[in-house]
Amino acid sequence: MSENKIEHSRSLRSARWFRKDDLPGFVHRSTLAAAGWSREDLMERPVVGILNTWSDINPCNLNLRDLAEEVKTGILEAGGIPLEAPLMSISENIIKPTSFPFRNLLAMEAEESIRAYPFDAVVLLGGCDKTQPALLMGAASAGVPCLFMASGPATPRSSTGGDLANATGVWRLVDELRAGELSEGDFAAFERSVMGTAGHCAEMGTASSMAVICEALGLSLPGSSLVPAVDRRRTRFARELGRRSVRMAAEGSPRPNEILDERAFDNAITLLCAVGGSTNVIIHLLALAGRVGVPLTLERFDEIARRVPLIANVQPAGEHLTERLMTAGGVPALLKTLKPLLHLDARTVDGRTIGEVIATAEVIDEDVIRPLDKPVKPGGTLVVVKGNLAPDGAVMKTCAADPKLFSHRGPAVVFEDVQTIADRIDDPELGIDENSVLILRNAGPVGAAMPEWGMLPLPRHLMERGVRDMLRISDARMSGTAYGAAVLHVSPEAAIGGPLALVQDGDIIELDVAERRLQLCVEPEELERRRQAWQPPLSRHVRGYRNLYSQHIEQAHRGCDFDFLRGANEETLPEGLFDGWVGGW
Structure with missing residues (x-):
């Protein structure tokens, strides 16, 4: 009998592989004997999968190999069996044409890996932008208890001074x-x-935003998200994560749908607004909510954003990097400051509620984590606008834009694709001035797999005059590290005939942030005439994953997930139908 045997409050999922005295049980156990596991181990211990997105080509995730070893140590200390499985690594800055479509591919890989293997719980290791939401989406659909850990922020060097x-x-x-x-x-x-080092963005870009959001969702250990990738405290969290995963494996709880309820998403959106986080997180949370059957909408983001001020003084909306936010008290201190705006009874993988987690938290530096009544900026860090140009909505990160453009009326200058912008943005014959509204279309989920092109460059002649912001509108996304008056994720997109496809040079466009309105000032009859004349662009993708993507991707206001992956799963273990079958023998 193993010394590390622990008591189980239920029949383990892995028992369907290992705890049967029949041919399948023999094959499953003997197969893992080559990995050093005995019959007794496999018959007694819970199994924890470590889904690792480490790769050489993804510096954001370079330290995950070491963190996986620490997680394994924690699992072994708690009496579990760690089994690491490598998954696709999405390198935001390297992968072409854009990282975004591969979020759904990794989510599918994660879900099917969890379903196919004998994991009683899983630890998710990710860092780079799309890696994090992909792992969460896959695990949520698989329904097995999971915990998430990010690679941690990088520690950049500076040759230019400051941050x-x-x-x-x-x-x-x-x-x-x-x-x-x-x-x-x-x-x-x-x-x-x-x-300078391994790790994801050191400001509140998409990766850092997703990392802190995971704490607010209750899927990460409290205080873990902002510890730098090179800080040894991250290894301590990794071991603790391993130990906690064994307890969750043995208890079979909490499963993702027991944590990811409407309270969790409200808390996550509240924190997203408070830190001035990336607009990309809006898409990821919508997709994740769709996986667990939570009816989250863009309107809910706007409702919450109206009452949440920017209290984290971090870039790009503030001054500091995320390491300062950690030393100021981290996410627990942020959540404590936001206490009146949160659902304190929301559950976490830590075993406590959000209210219990923040009870002992403390704000160390009020310049970095501001009080609610003395914020960096008052409420409305994110807004959702609608109108005849965006019937299903568009989003804007107002905390990183020039407020002078929040009420703006100007003529459109239309670009069909990003290459045209690169070739012509400095062309004086376009007649662009600071009142112009720059339009990029055919960059949505179907048109171009929704790259981060939304922060369109400004014409050089305006830059030389000191102009640093203009109103820009697109069906693309924008990097969480970027800034400027960019209206993003216009839905429906141009490539499927959304109103953005009908805009012509010189059309007057009106944005009113206070009224949450985005209007194309063209008569309905003229828009209908243009709609009748519009022709959809030819698809460039006729094979493989991109063909699947183009056929099944949903629009931005629904999270850009695949239409066949939405909805909560009632049956999470379909492999049970094949318990008596052994493949490979």
Whole structure:
């Protein structure tokens, strides 16, 4: 009998593989003997899968190999069996044409891996932008108890001084370069220093936003999300995560749908607004909610955002990097500050409620985590706008935009694709001035798999005059590290005949943030005439995954998940139909 045997409050899922004295049980146990596990181990211990997205080509996730070893140690200490499985690694800055479509591919891989293997619980290890939501989506659909851990923020070096040595600094320095305010030599020096260590974005970009959101959802250990990738405290959290996963495996609880209810999503949206997080998180939360049957809508984001001020003084909406946010008290301190706005009875994988987690939290630095009555900026960090240009909605990160553009009326300058922008944005014959509204279309989920092109570049002649922001509208996304008055995720998109497809150069467009209105000022009769003349673009994808993607992807206001993956799963273990079958023998 093993010393590490632990008591189980139920029949383990892995028992269907290992605890039968028949031919399938023999095959399953003997197969893992090569990995060092005995018959007694497999008959007695719970099994925890470690889904790891480490790869050489993904610096955000480079430390996950080491963290996986620490998780294994924690699992062994608690009497479990750790089995690591490598999954697709989505490198945001490297993968082409864009990382976004591969979120759903990894989500499918994660779900099917969990279903197919004898895991009683799973630990999800991710870092880069789309890796995190993909793992959550897959695990939520599989229904097995799960815990998430991010790779942690990088620790950038600086050759330019201050906190500009990060992705937000890239955008600002590119603007300075195009405006003639920065030399190419200085920009090259910045390039050599900006990626100092492994880890994801060190500002509140999409990866950091998703990491902190996982704490608010209750799927990560409290205080773990902002510890830098190179900080040894992250290894301590990894071991603790391993130990906790064994308890969850033995108890079979909590399962994802027992944590991911409407309270959890409200708390996550509240924190997203409070930290000035990435607009990409809106899409990911909509998709995740769809997986567990929670009726989350864009309207709910706007309702919550109206009452939540920006209290985290971190880039790109504030001054500091995420490491300062950690030392100021981290997510538990943020949630404690937000206490009047939260569902305190929401559950977490820690075994406590959100209210119990924040009871002992403390704000260490009120310049970084501001009180609710002394915020960095008052409420409305994110807004949802609608109108005849975006009937199903569009989003805007107002905390990172020039407020002068919140009420704006100007003529459209239309670009059909990003290459046209690159070729023509500086062309004086376009007649672009600071009142113009730059339009990019055919960049939505069907049109171009929704790349991060929403922060359109400004014309050089305006940059040289000191113009740093203009109203930009697209069906694309925008990097969470970026800034500017960009209306994003226009739905329905142009490529399927949404109103964005009907805009012509010179049309007047009106944005009113206070009224949450985005209007194309063209008579309905004229729009109908244009609609009748519109022809859909030819699909460029006739094979493989991208063909599947184009046929089944949903629009941005529904989270861009596949239509066949929405909805809660009543039966999470369909492999039980084949318990008596042994493949490979």
